[in-house]
Amino acid sequence: MGKPFIIGHRGASGERPEHTLAAYALAFDQGADFVEPDVVPTKDGHLVARHENEISGTTDVADHPEFAHRRTTRTIDGQTLTGWFTEDFTLAELSTLRARERLLQLRPANTAWKDEPIVTLDALIGYARERGRGVVAEIKHSSYFASIGLALEEKLVALFARHGWTRRTDPVWIESFEVANLKALRAASDLKLVQLLEEKGAPADGSAESYAAMATPAGLKAIAGYADAIGPAKALIVPRDADGRSLPPTRLVDDAHAAGLKVIPWTFRSENLFLPAELREGADPREHGRAADELRMFAAAGVDGLFTDFPGEAVTVFESSPRP
Structure with missing residues (x-):
């Protein structure tokens, strides 16, 4: 069994509020090779790390009366949301906010970190x-932000270049659930690219009929024309039955490797709520189950890397194995 490289998903987000310096620092302390920021823009064009551009669930913005009038409703990638959006705030204004734990019921201990500022991608x-x-940067809602004059891609590449990261060999990946922006990035940059794949649905930019079609041998061959890896939902590799139990692995890893693509699935979480039924321990969805067995299952399937909320646990599982 090889050792997949380990990406701290939004940092060590199982143990600290996601996308905070505390979460990123802990991920590196625990041995993660990369951390993954989701990238969204501010009104004045700066790039910041937030799970979504709607920030009512991940910051204390609702506690700031000076921003009450900014609450609004928007439709983004077909989903209607009401709240506060990063594109309505300057970086200086966002800097007055503090991050908050998003999964309050699941990870109550993370609410102890209340003074974490919003992190810029530059920092x-x-x-x-x-x-x-290294850094694995996910471009959020590419088409939407381009439509309002806040396209992310050129600024993202320029920001990495400012820090000296411009080559395929640098510890950088750029990922997206959309397709057209990755194709444009391949023409403009030599940085490694990841095509993210959902279990269901299709890219928001309308560039493919479905993610299922993209995961076929023909679809993977097309992806290899512009990307270096796929980032599939775990269920595309190890599906589950109606009772939530793991089924035999699909051919996706082998087919992707045959097309010349690396495979980096998401997201590994240790709580029972997220584990297959056969690996849960007890009835409490917040308790940790046999997450190590799930990690080994995917390593045995041949994945090259993985996204995890608990990078320390993954490092422990794989520490005795050689890294590819």
């Missing part, structure tokens, strides 16, 4: 370089 890249680690 995170600098920090990762200081630590000798």
